Amino acid sequence: MYYPVDFASRGSCSIGGNIATNAGGIRVIRYGNTREWIAGLKLVTGSGELLDLNRGLVKNSSGYDLRHLVIGAEGTLGLVVEAEVRLTDAPVESNVMLLALPAMENLMQVYAACRNGLGISAFEFFTDRAREHVVRHGASDPFGQVHPYYVIVEFDAADEEQRASALAVFERCFSEGWVQDGVISQSVAQAAALWRLREGISESLAPLKPYKNDISVRISAIPSFMQAMHEIFQREYPQHDVVWFGHIGDGNLHINVIKPDDMDEQSFIADCERVTALLSHTLARFDGSISAEHGIGLVKKKYLAETRSEAEVAIMRGIKRVLDPHGIMNPGKVFDAFR
Numbered sequence: 031m032y033y034p035v036d037f038a039s040r041g042s043c044s045i046g047g048n049i050a051t052n053a054g055g056i057r058v059i060r061y062g063n064t065r066e067w068i069a070g071l072k073l074v075t076g077s078g079e080l081l082d083l084n085r086g087l088v089k090n091s092s093g094y095d096l097r098h099l100v101i102g103a104e105g106t107l108g109l110v111v112e113a114e115v116r117l118t119d120a121p122v123e124s125n126v127m128l129l130a131l132p133a134m135e136n137l138m139q140v141y142a143a144c145r146n147g148l149g150i151s152a153f154e155f156f157t158d159r160a161r162e163h164v165v166r167h168g169a170s171d172p173f174g175q176v177h178p179y180y181v182i183v184e185f186d187a188a189d190e191e192q193r194a195s196a197l198a199v200f201e202r203c204f205s206e207g208w209v210q211d212g213v214i215s216q217s218v219a220q221a222a223a224l225w226r227l228r229e230g231i232s233e234s235l236a237p238l239k240p241y242k243n244d245i246s247v248r249i250s251a252i253p254s255f256m257q258a259m260h261e262i263f264q265r266e267y268p269q270h271d272v273v274w275f276g277h278i279g280d281g282n283l284h285i286n287v288i289k290p291d292d293m294d295e296q297s298f299i300a301d302c303e304r305v306t307a308l309l310s311h312t313l314a315r316f317d318g319s320i321s322a323e324h325g326i327g328l329v330k331k332k333y334l335a336e337t338r339s340e341a342e343v344a345i346m347r348g349i350k351r352v353l354d355p356h357g358i359m360n361p362g363k364v365f366d367a368f369r
Contacts, residue, residue, distance in 0.1 A: 076354030
């Protein structure tokens with residue numbers, strides 16, 4: 031059996047952290063977020079009560095499912111002391127394809143072709159800037175030249191028919207001009223090497239202490255939103271190295287801004303927060319979220335009102351007061367509960 035919620039940070043993240051942020055990771059297309067795989071939780075509330083939530087039941091329509099309130103609550107409603115997770119059958123044999131794309135608008139065209147022609151479990155993208163950092167960190171680029179955008183596709187490859195479908199999808203994308211180059215892994219080792227180009231990005235950026243944004247929009251809104259975001263970055267960040275990548279298949283984009291060498295830390299953070307406010311306004315226009323899976327915490331708290339309505343936040347505060355009447359569970363995070 032297999033726990034299918036998988037992350038590039040699998041070596042350092044924890045089940046508790048995954049539950050706290052309802053993390054999704056790289057195979058959400060097939061398996062969904064953490065929420066889908068939590069069968070039950072035991073929670074110690076701020077008043078010291080131990081709640082046994084759902085108890086592993088598959089069907090349970092007896093009132094509100096408090097388990098789902100806890101998942102994604104960033105530890106503000108209590109301490110999760112036990113989690114019962116669901117497992118599934120081990121996945122069928124898969125393969126990995128790395129594609130090089132000439133333009134941003136080709137991302138969704140390639141996604142549609144792969145979604146319609148293959149049994150995909152992951153569809154990830156990254157830019158040339160991300161590629162430069164991760165290659166410098168030790169990953170291998172199989173292409174002889176740099177391309178503006180890259181896509182990693184993981185797909186079912188248990189038989190010759192599925193492998194032939196992958197080749198047909200690649201040939202179609204190439205003939206349409208959506209893809210300039212590509213490679214399909216021929217071994218487990220090669221698949222791992224291709225995945226490193228995507229999974230190694232965050233590790234390669236960590237020493238640079240980037241300012242991060244983790245956002246989401248509806249999949250149908252991705253092309254328009256990405257264009258709007260690109261225009262903001264070009265206009266507002268001309269001197270910054272902006273590295274973005276993400277999970278196209280679930281609308282989750284990660285943005286990492288690198289501090290210029292000649293800028294002090296305080297000025298850099300202030301500049302990033304200024305642009306994050308513009309990004310938040312743009313997300314509101316697209317009905318998106320300022321946090322897809324990293325959480326609100328302290329840094330994104332001021333932008334919550336553009337993701338959630340005043341009525342929603344008021345209800346959240348009420349829930350917080352019931353489960354944590356003394357405000358001792360991760361105080362000050364997400365919103366100010368007792369203002």
